[in-house]
Amino acid sequence: DVVMTQSPLSLPVTLGQSASFSCRSSQSLVYIDGNTHLTWFQQRPGQSPRRLIYKVSNRDSGVPDRFSGSGSGTDFTLIISRVEAEDVGIYYCMQGTHWPYTFGQGTKLEIK
Amino acid sequence: EVQLVESGGGLVQPGGSLRVSCVVSGFNFNVYWMSWVRQAPGKGLEWVAHIKNDGSEDYYVDSVKGRFTISRDNGKNSLYLQMNSLRADDTAVYYCARDGGWGAVDFWGQGTLVTVS
Numbered sequence: 001d002v003v004m005t006q007s008p009l010s011l012p013v014t015l016g017q018s019a020s021f022s023c024r025s026s027q028s029l030v031y032i033d034g035n036t037h038l039t040w041f042q043q044r045p046g047q048s049p050r051r052l053i054y055k056v057s058n059r060d061s062g063v064p065d066r067f068s069g070s071g072s073g074t075d076f077t078l079i080i081s082r083v084e085a086e087d088v089g090i091y092y093c094m095q096g097t098h099w100p101y102t103f104g105q106g107t108k109l110e111i112k
Numbered sequence: 113e114v115q116l117v118e119s120g121g122g123l124v125q126p127g128g129s130l131r132v133s134c135v136v137s138g139f140n141f142n143v144y145w146m147s148w149v150r151q152a153p154g155k156g157l158e159w160v161a162h163i164k165n166d167g168s169e170d171y172y173v174d175s176v177k178g179r180f181t182i183s184r185d186n187g188k189n190s191l192y193l194q195m196n197s198l199r200a201d202d203t204a205v206y207y208c209a210r211d212g213g214w215g216a217v218d219f220w221g222q223g224t225l226v227t228v229s
Contacts, residue, residue: 001174037214041157048207048223049157054216092157096215100173103157 002027002095006104012112013083021078021107023093028073030097037096040069040078043106044089052091053078085111114138114219116208121224128198132224134191134208139219142166142186145211148193150204151223158204161193162211176202198228 003026013019021040029036040053051060053069056076066081080087090106120132132148148160161182162171170182181194191208205223212218 031214035214037216039216041217043157048220049217050220051212051216051218054212054218060218090156094157094215096213099162099171101159101162101215103159106156 001100002029002098002102004093004095004102004104006091006093006107008107009105010108010110012110014112015085016082019080019083019087019109021091021093021109023071023076023078023104025074025076025095027098029076029095030073036072038069038071038076039094039096041092041094042087042089043092044086047089049092080109083109083111114210116210116219116221118206118208118221118224121206121226123227123229124198126199126228128228129194129196130198130226131192131194132206132226134221136189136191136208136210139210141184141189146182146184146191147209147211147215147217148182148191149207149209149217149220150202151207152201152204155204159215160206162215163191195226198226200228202226203228 005024007022038056041049043049057069090108092106093104115137118134124130147162163182179197183192207223208221209217210219
């Protein structure tokens with residue numbers, strides 16, 4: 001199975017500052033069709049997950065443009081440019097290129 | 113409005129069986145692959161099973177293969193997960209999920225808690 005490794009596991013950030021989440025995969029996530037199926041989810045406390053970014057860098061509708069995704073191959077990054085209080089939660093990356101689909105262990109964003 | 117509503121969770125003894133269900137509304141169910149994703153208490157997310165839009169293909173994570181069966185009834189806009197030979201490590205919130213393509217779940221249910229004890 002593809003192992004997804006996220007870092008850091010905990011990310012304390014000051015309001016208004018940026019936050020950077022790293023996600024690395026044990027194999028390339030480039031699919032035979034050339035797409036890279038790397039998705040980012042946010043899970044606020046007590047809520048179901050919510051998709052933020054799909055195919056590395058495509059932001060979902062309703063997701064603030066403070067959120068951006070980048071990367072390629074095996075190395076991916078999610079950046080929140082100006083952290084707000086509502087961003088607190090756990091952020092998961094997930095690969096959908098190889099079955100079984102696998103999630104990273106999550107990075108917990110908290111406010112300093 | 114897209115909605116996914118799970119039901120059927122509860123307390124079951126080790127070795128027992130349980131079926132959880134998900135009724136969806138607000139979209140054309142028979143167009144989408146659907147999945148079950150679980151989350152053990154205080155832990156991360158784990159993909160459990162995945163089924164093609166017409167029910168002709170299904171896939172499972174190794175830890176549930178041979179014990180769990182995913183199915184769907186497109187006429188009833190419903191997704192199911194039959195869980196047999198349950199173990200303590202199957203204890204989790206089970207989420208019904210609409211697959212937006214290659215696992216990029218774009219809608220989640222609220223989850224149903226299954227406790228094996």
